[in-house]
Amino acid sequence: MGAARSRILLDNDTGIDDALALAYLAACEHVEIVAVTSSPGNVDAEAVAANNRALLALCGQPAVPVLIGARQPLRVALVTTPETHGPQGVGYATLPAPPGPGEESLDAIDFWIEAARAEPGELIALFTAPLTNFALALRREPRLPWLLGKVVIMGGAFYHQGNTTPTAEWNTHVDPHAAAEVFAAYSAAAEAGLDTEKLPILCSLDTTERFEMRPELLTDLAAAAHCTAPEIVSEADPSGTRSGASNPLVRYLSDALRFYFEFHRDYDQGYIAHVHDFFAAGIAAGTMEHRTRAATVAVETESPLLIGTTVADFRGLWGKAANAHVVSWNDPDAGFAELVDRLGALARQLDPMG
Known part of the structure; x- marks a missing residue:
């Protein structure tokens, strides 16, 4: 699938599948990562920023700005996920911190607003984290739905x-009030005449959990990267086994994803990994076939039993304008083939002697 030039502002909470998504975007030659903003979620915002800076350096893009906005959700306490993504957010993977202080002292929310104002209609916003930073940005600049090219x-x-x-997905559950504000802002924008093409594309668990990675994909990736030996990740391996791949990017992703495989196994889902954020990154990059349905989306913020639950009115029963395009179909087999091709090429470029 051919893809036009894409200039992406990414907000993430790295996160194993966030890391895979970021590496994938770095592997897309038609993608310019304008900035990566770090939200509290899987780990705290400082750890997210450190993960982002280290991975960008590994992927050959150390100059991409990495910024922090919010340090906490809007109204609830931050809950992180060491059991899912590891204490540092990227499973068993480790990288030295790149030299220099980074740009975490700059405010991520102001950066987003100024970037969107400077290039109206040109930037793609990708959110693979709780929507805290986006909600705060919409408070400061309510015209962001008009200024951003795609969300x-x-x-x-x-x-x-x-x-x-x-009933609740992780990102929405971490900051349900932020998600509710974002969808309310798009409802108001839709009522004010926002072009429906500018409504956010929402990748929910209904379709992201179809992206069910199996360890054999890492074998394929190592082969595509021209690693000197096969990369075999097996459920029979002792927990915490580290990769011996000759290529540093393959080694990093293998160590991160092994933790994710083990987590899914321990929660009775099989030795697999649901790589939600990679699919969303592919939509932002224009490389993933998909179909959507227009809907009016709302988020529950009051019920202790249902907090963070998303509700979609696909039939207009509320009598309100649609505020999102919910993905209804995707093609995981094509997506994983795309992933191996792109990441294999990047890995070879980074380590041509591997």
């Missing part, structure tokens, strides 16, 4: 079991 959000669950509570 892609990974979050929510509709006809699918939640992955944090029985």
Whole structure:
């Protein structure tokens, strides 16, 4: 699938699948990563920023600005996920911190607003984290829905079991009030005449959990990267086994994803990894086939039983304008083939003697 030049502002909470998504974007030659902003979520915001800076350096893009906005959700306490993503957020993977202080002292929210104002309609916003920073940015600049070219959000669950509570998806559950504000802002924008093409594309668990990675993909990736020996990741390996891949990018992703495989196994889902954020990154990059349905999305913020639950009105029963395009179909096999091709090429470029 051919893709036009894409200039992406990414907000993440790295995060194993966030790391895979970031590496994938770095591997897309038609993508310019304008900045990566770091939200509290899987780990705290400072750890997210450190992960982002280290991975960008590994991927040959150390000059991409990495910034922090909010340090906490809007109204609830931050809950992180060491059991899911490891204490540092990227499983068993480790990288030295790149030299220099980074740009964490700059305010991520102001950066987003100024970038969107400077290039109206040109930037793609990709959110693979709780929507805290986006909600704060919309408070400061309500015209962001008009200023951004495209918005892609990974979050929510509709006809699918939640992955944090029985009904709530992780990103939305971490900061339900931020998600509610974002969708309310797009409802107001839709009522004010926002072009429907500018409504956010929402990648919910209904379709992201179709991206069910198996360890054999790492074998394929190592082969595509021209590693000197096969990369075999097996459920029979002792927990915490480290990769011996000759290529540093393959080694990093293998160590991160092994932790994710083990987590899914320990929660009775099989030795797999749901790589939600990679799929959302592919939509932002224009490389993933998908279909959507227009809907009016709202988020529950009051009920202790249902907090963070997303509700979509696909039939207009509320009598309100649609505020999102919910992805209804995707093609995981094509997506994983794309992933191996792109990351294999980047890995070879980074380590041509591997």
